Amino acid sequence: MQTMKRIFLKPFWRIPDRRYHRLIVLLVALSLGVAIICGGFGQSRALAEEGACLGCHQATWDRDLGRFYVHAPFMEKKCGHCHVAASFKEPQASVPVPPPSAIDWFRRNRVPASDHWFAFSPSLVADHLWIETREGKKSQNPYYVSLPPLESLPEFANDGGPPQIGRVEVQEVSLGVFVSARITWTTDEFADSSLRFGLGKLTEESTRDFNLRQNHEVILSGLERGKEYLFSVVSEDVFGNRAVSVPMAFSTHRNLPSNESDAKTSSPSMLNSTELSLIHRLHRAGDQYLLLVEAPQPVTVSLGKNAVAAKGPNRLAQTPLNSGDPTHPPLQDEVFLNISVCLNCHQNISQAMSHPINILPPRGMLIPPEYPLLADGRMTCMSCHLRHGSDLPFRMIKSSRKELCIGCHVNY
Numbered sequence: 001m002q003t004m005k006r007i008f009l010k011p012f013w014r015i016p017d018r019r020y021h022r023l024i025v026l027l028v029a030l031s032l033g034v035a036i037i038c039g040g041f042g043q044s045r046a047l048a049e050e051g052a053c054l055g056c057h058q059a060t061w062d063r064d065l066g067r068f069y070v071h072a073p074f075m076e077k078k079c080g081h082c083h084v085a086a087s088f089k090e091p092q093a094s095v096p097v098p099p100p101s102a103i104d105w106f107r108r109n110r111v112p113a114s115d116h117w118f119a120f121s122p123s124l125v126a127d128h129l130w131i132e133t134r135e136g137k138k139s140q141n142p143y144y145v146s147l148p149p150l151e152s153l154p155e156f157a158n159d160g161g162p163p164q165i166g167r168v169e170v171q172e173v174s175l176g177v178f179v180s181a182r183i184t185w186t187t188d189e190f191a192d193s194s195l196r197f198g199l200g201k202l203t204e205e206s207t208r209d210f211n212l213r214q215n216h217e218v219i220l221s222g223l224e225r226g227k228e229y230l231f232s233v234v235s236e237d238v239f240g241n242r243a244v245s246v247p248m249a250f251s252t253h254r255n256l257p258s259n260e261s262d263a264k265t266s267s268p269s270m271l272n273s274t275e276l277s278l279i280h281r282l283h284r285a286g287d288q289y290l291l292l293v294e295a296p297q298p299v300t301v302s303l304g305k306n307a308v309a310a311k312g313p314n315r316l317a318q319t320p321l322n323s324g325d326p327t328h329p330p331l332q333d334e335v336f337l338n339i340s341v342c343l344n345c346h347q348n349i350s351q352a353m354s355h356p357i358n359i360l361p362p363r364g365m366l367i368p369p370e371y372p373l374l375a376d377g378r379m380t381c382m383s384c385h386l387r388h389g390s391d392l393p394f395r396m397i398k399s400s401r402k403e404l405c406i407g408c409h410v411n412y
Contacts (some may be wrong), residue, residue: 053079060388067389074388082341084329102360102377103130103142103304109211112298117190117212118291119238120303122150125289127375130304133278133295142304145280147289156283156290162243163187163235170248171217173256179223181250182258183231185216187243191235193218199227202247212238227252238285306377337387338372338380357381361408368407370397 054061054077064074073081106124109116112135130142168185183195190212196202197220206218216235223229230249236242250256283290293301332341339358360377361367371383384404386395398404 064388068391069393069395070389071387071395082337083331102307104307105302105304107211107303109301111213111215111217112300113213113215114295114298116293116301118303119212119285119288121288125305131280131293132302132304133299135299150284150289153282153284156285158239162241163189163191163237165233165235165243165245168233168245168248170250170256172258173250173252175225175252175255178221179225179252180219180221181223182217182219183233185233187214187216187235189237190214191237194234195220195231196234197229197231199229202230202232223252225252238288238290334374338382342381355384365408371407
């Protein structure tokens with residue numbers, strides 16, 4: 001112990017024993033070697049990452065590096081600082097509910113049920129849905145559901161057989177100002193609804209209800225009084241397997257009151273409570289999305305998408321931009337890339353100094369296509385700035401603040 005004290009309390013060149021000199025020199029050399037090796041590994045790793053990015057994105061690098069104003073992380077090849085996610089888990093960003101006029105409700109299932117199935121094409125919806133539930137006149141606020149790539153979803157099996165039709169009943173015939181008949185039936189799987197009908201022959205078809213359900217209802221109106229009608233119910237599943245019932249008949253000689261119980265209308269509502277939680281499940285059925293919405297009680301469900309003008313702005317995906325290559329680093333989604341990552345560094349930018357972000361444009365405002373928005377219409381930092389580089393100050397997309405403003409605010 002005394003020897004060690006002498007070593008560390010005196011300069012090593014004053015220690016008389018040369019063995020201690022060699023020990024100190026050896027320790028210093030080892031420390032320097034470790035530092036150099038670790039630094040080399042770190043540099044090699046960084047270069048490997050940079051090389052991997054530039055291997056595919058060399059054109060982007062060459063184009064934007066030559067701009068007059070270049071984003072510092074891009075200039076320093078810190079691609080992962082903004083683009084690479086910590087994990088594959090999609091961040092749950094808060095999405096404001098747009099005004100009713102901004103939602104295009106393309107499917108409304110008005111028959112109350114606890115389970116609702118919807119099939120729709122990817123070309124019909126961009127990358128997300130709005131789902132609204134309603135019981136009577138009470139409704140919940142729409143909530144947002146991201147749509148992953150269709151090929152990433154589990155395939156819903158096609159059993160190859162048509163739905164099994166049962167319990168076909170004429171529930172009501174009404175001889176009011178207009179003559180109508182209400183017909184119901186069930187199927188053992190979720191399918192659409194339509195009727196074939198006519199006087200003596202099945203020559204006409206009702207409007208096809210594309211909502212998928214197991215409890216079906218079709219109302220025929222505009223019928224003639226005092227006639228005998230034939231009808232067959234038709235149900236087709238999401239794969240196109242169709243079932244047609246045997247022909248049956250009803251008469252319009254007299255009223256047929258409804259024989260269904262009204263007990264279901266007396267059940268207490270839960271839609272005033274925040275405890276009503278829905279479960280949605282997504283599947284792939286051929287080239288279509290198949291969505292299941294489950295509720296704790298019978299409700300009606302509507303599906304909506306953001307109403308976009310014919311010449312609207314660019315829309316940015318909100319799901320992670322992963323390439324599908326398992327060796328590729330997981331990437332951040334567009335919400336992070338266009339809002340969150342900017343605020344991580346530019347915390348001193350206040351709403352008073354800059355345009356508000358993460359908001360929807362005012363109703364009726366036309367946003368030019370060169371101002372990119374998120375898929376749901378929200379404005380971001382990148383609506384006015386370029387990501388990597390620009391020849392304009394602050395990497396703006398227009399040459400002056402006034403020109404930038406009048407692009408949207410025409411009366412500025």
